[in-house]
Every structure is written in C-alpha cells, then in structure tokens.
Amino acid sequence: MLVSLYFAFTDFRLLTPPKWVGLANFQRAAADPIFWLSVKNTLTYIALAVPLKLAVGLAVAVLLNARMRGLTFYRSALYVPSLLGASVALSITWKQAFSADGFVNLTLGVFGIEGPNWVDDPRYALYTLVLLSVWQFGATMLIFLAGLKQIPQELYEAAAIDGAGRPARFLRITVPLLTPIIFFNLVMQVIGSFQAFSQAYVINGPANSTLLYSVYLYDQGFVRFAMGYASAMAWLLLVAVAVVTGLNFFGAKYWVHHDDKR
C-alpha cells in the first residue's frame, strides 16, 4: 500500500521507473471528464443498488422467517445467486439474458411487452448492473434472517395484545430492533459497491454508461499502463470509501437502535 501511495505521486508507466510528479495525477483526475463520469456512474449505482438490495433482502428474510413448509429449501435456493458471486460467467449470462433477444425480453414478449435493448442502450445498461447486484441479495438476507431470529417473540405478542397489526409490528418492532443489522449490511454493501468491477467490466455498456470507478481505474493501470494515475485513483477511492463509511457511522447514532441505550 505504501508503494502504491508513492506511485500515486509519480508518472509510472509500468515498464519505466516512476518519475516524481507531485500532485499532477490528482490534478489530472480533477480535470478528467471520464473520471467524473465514472464517479457519477458509481454513485448512481450505489444509490440504487444498495437500498434496493437491502430492501429485497429484508423483505425475503421476513417472509422466510415465517413458519412454512420447505423453508430450508427456499433459504438455500435464494442464497444460490450470492454463492455465484460477481463472477465473469454470471456477468456474461446476465448480459445475454438482458440482450435484445435475451431471456428477459422473451419473457416480457409472452405478456405482449416489447422490452428495450437493455445492455446495448446507455439509458438502461447501468440498471441491468443494479438488477444484477440486487439479485444477489442472499448474503444480506441471511444476515437479516439471523437478526430476525434474535428479536424476542414476546414483543410481537405484547404488541398484538395491544392491537398492533402486522404493518405496525413491522415498523415499530422489527425495523427498530433490526437497525444494527441494517447498518451493518449498509456499510458492507456500500463498500462492496464502490469496488464493483467484474460485472461492469463484462457488461461494458455503450457510451461509457457502465463505466464504474474501479473499471476506469483498471483501464488506466492495466490497459493504458498509467500506473501512477491508477494508483492516485486507488487512493482517492480509499479516501472516498473511508469518508462515506465515516459518514455512515456518524449518521448511525441518529437512527441505529442499540440494546445498551435502552
């Protein structure tokens, strides 16, 4: 890491010794429109993917927390996409599924809906990445499920006796008591989303529409051999992740419920 910090202040083209350039790489980033486009894409991706993934993970966890037949099977089946991870094979499959004549549009066609050209249109390409991320909700779901198991049943029983319906019990008991779990998932998902790479690299939407920060960083370092600039970008990413995580922790005291505060 220290070496990469040094490289961040150099012009390092991989095959030639690094040359000290001071803040030039950071100034270059500030003036680089593609850099800012990758920042915008990444923030959009995080803003959409993280809340959706948390919401879906929580909703499915609540459903699976109920007593029903085949629960073990459902839990395992819904966790499978997360096991696949952000693999290249999965990204290729996703790209195929969302192509003009792919599985998604064929399915929509059954209902008489003509779907757009998802991955080949810059208006939609980033959303396919978001969907791919949301589809892999299994890990967050399992953590939520573990959290739900920790909530004492007597709280629900007392609320029910007091006349609280299901929505009220969910909003007044489940959500507040799950906030530490929500917070944990939020922090982990935000950090993970900042680092999203392989799916964006493979899907590679037109007009830089899926150019996430990590992909641009890779492009600079390993395609253009601009290792100095790539190192500077890596450190900017580290700082950004640290700042956002810090803000999350700062904001947590306003909405995260801890047992020791009761």
Add this chain to the structure above:
Amino acid sequence: MTRLSRRHLLASGGAIAALGSGAHGPGWATRASAQSPAAMKIAWAGSAERASIIKGALAAIQAKMPGVRITSETGTGGQFGTKIAAQLAAGGGPDIWITQILALADFADGGAAQDLTRYVPQPIDMRDWDNQAIVGARYKGTQYAVSTGSNTFIGMYDPALTEKAGLGVLPPDWTWAKLADYAGQIAAANKAARVFGCADASGDLQIFQVYTRSFGGELFDADNRFLPTQDDIVAFWDYWAKLRAAGVCVTPDIQTRFQSGGDIAQHPIVQGKAAIDFDFSNRFLSIEKLANKPLATTTLPMGDRPGMFFRPSLMWMISVGADHKDRAAEVVNALVNDPEVGLLLNGQLGAPDNPAIYEKVRAAAGPSDQRVYSYLDLARAKYVTPLEHVVYPRGGGGLGPAFTAQAESYAFGQASAQKAAATFLGVVKQSLGQ
C-alpha cells in the same frame, strides 16, 4: 567463461559464413551459431487453433536449430499485453512475444523491447519485403519489432442483398458518397427483411483514420501528435449520423454489440443486420464462416485518394532481458523468412511479408483463401497509400475505446457531436501528454 567464448567464436564464424555465401533469407539453419545451446520462451495471444499452428512452426524451427529449446506461453487477446508488460516489469517475461500495433510504443518506450537494428539484415532479413511492413514495425524510426505478416482493411458485403437492390458487384474504386448511395439502395430494397444497407463505422478509430487519410489527412505526424481537429471528427460522425437518420446504416444498439467486445460474431453482417460491413482482411474468412453465407470483398471507400494502408497484422518483439538475443533474432527470422515455417503458419499471423513465402503460401491455399490473396493483391496494386507512422504513440492504446465511447454518446443522443469530439480530444491530450 569457456561457453561464452565459444559462442562468440561460433557466432563470428557464422557471420563470416553467411557473408561468404552471399545468401539472405533462412541461412540461419546452416550457421555455426545454431549449435550453441539456447533456451527461450515465446508468448502470443490467440485461439487454440493459432496456438497449435505456431507450436508446429516452432517444432520445425527447433528441428533445424540444434541447441535451441523453445517453451511457449499463450494468453487471451485483451489481457495479453498487460500480462506480458507486468512480467517484463517484474524482470521476467518471455524472450520473444507477439504484440499488437497499439502496444508496441509502450514496450519500446518502456525499455522492454530490444532495438533490433543490429539484427537487420542479418539474421533478420527484410530486404525483399514491402517497405510498409518494415516501417510499420518501427517506433520513432527504430526497428523494435518485426511484422508477423501484413493485412489491410476490407469491405465485406452480402452479394445476395446487393443483387436484390440491382447493384451486383460493389466496385473497389468507390467513394464514401457512393457507399451512402449504395447502402441507401440496399436498405430500401431489403426494408421488409429489416436489413440495413451498412454497418455504422462511426465508432472505429481505425476507419476514421482511413477516412481522414482518404481526404489527405493523417492521424499522427512524425512527432506523434494527433492531427485531426474537432471539426474533422465531427464531419466523420455526421457522415454516419446522416446514414443512421435515413435508416441506411444500422441503429446504434446493433452496432454497439460488436463494438463493446470486438467479438466478430456480433458483426452486423454476421447477425444479418447489414449488407455491408468492414474489418481487416485477415479476419474475412472467419467472419464469412460465422455469417454462414457467401460474402464478397471490396475496399473501404475512397475520398480524394485511397485511405487504406497495409500494416503488420501483429509483430514479433525480443526482450532486452533475453539471455540469447542473437539466437532469438534467428528464431524470429525463421518465423518470418523460412519457407517451411511459412507454409506451416499458413497466413495465421497475416499474409507473409517475404514475397517468396507469400507466393508459396498462396499457391498452396484453397479457393476461399485465394479470394483474400486476390483482394490483397488488388489492394496493394491500387487501393492503398503508404503510411510511415503506423504504430500508435505511447499511451495511444486507450484511444480506440475512447473514440468508440464518444461516438456512441453522439449516436445515442447523449452528447452533441461537438461535445463528444471535444471530450475525445481531451482524452487524446491526456493520454499522449500533448
């Protein structure tokens, strides 16, 4: 110490023998230096078929060069240059490797590639070669590489669709205006089948280079400065925008499927979406096979003059860190100048630059390959203009994707042509430090 002295002695003897015979070409096999032991690694990128063919050629070379032991390493296209660069930067890497035009400057300027000047014309003999193949492997005037074989651009079309439009054969002396005209007629005649007249080449920097050259311009000057202006780029993009607006060339979402990954299976002509498409001559047969129908060849259109040029398809480079540079140079010479090796390679790495081998390979080629060779002969005779600075400057490797992305921004209506061109020129400035 003894070994080194012996090697030098043998090498000297070999050089004298070569001078005495007055031979050039594959004289390496008979030279005394061929006896000295040398282990080396050769790396290239490409398919399993290519690997099998090159390994066969290397086996033949080893049989002729006692003492030379060659191991090989293969990789996939996109990441291969990165992999080799990382290995070389770490002090390892192959002794000989294949590079693309876009990466040559990085290896040369980065000090990883051996200056081959002292190996030319012995053992690497290019005296009978077309000058374009020789200068095409030079960077800043220095011979850092050797062409594996040459290619040029090619226009491909579906003759059944042009027949339907009453056009028949597309003439090789056509212009960009004629392309628009013919593609318009084809699109009109095949509207019911939802086939467009031509592909959209607005995102292809190399076709932009051909376009620019066809009107007297160049992409780079001798100092590696990027020459086209914002207006030049806008003019090129507007040419294609008019074709898109008229429904003559394919829509951006169709074109981007090919552009996003460079997979020839996604070529609009392969997908049955366009009657006319463009690529490089060495890929024509593969594209035709994927299209699963007979395709015909023509040139890329002209402006005031032909804009096409011949260039090395790929290039052999020798590492500055190679233990046996002299022997490596002999191996490279064998790869490009030995008739037996040339026949084994069979144009896999481009049309042979050695004229004698070209004729042998051509004579042995089947009817399909003959069409490509006929096209190359035609192009070389009338439809190419010499290009001195074939190799992109250092940092130029990312210009192609950047050009594509900005052309797409304009094509999808996300940016004006002026803004997209300005953004691209910003990337040029940043990448090339200009």
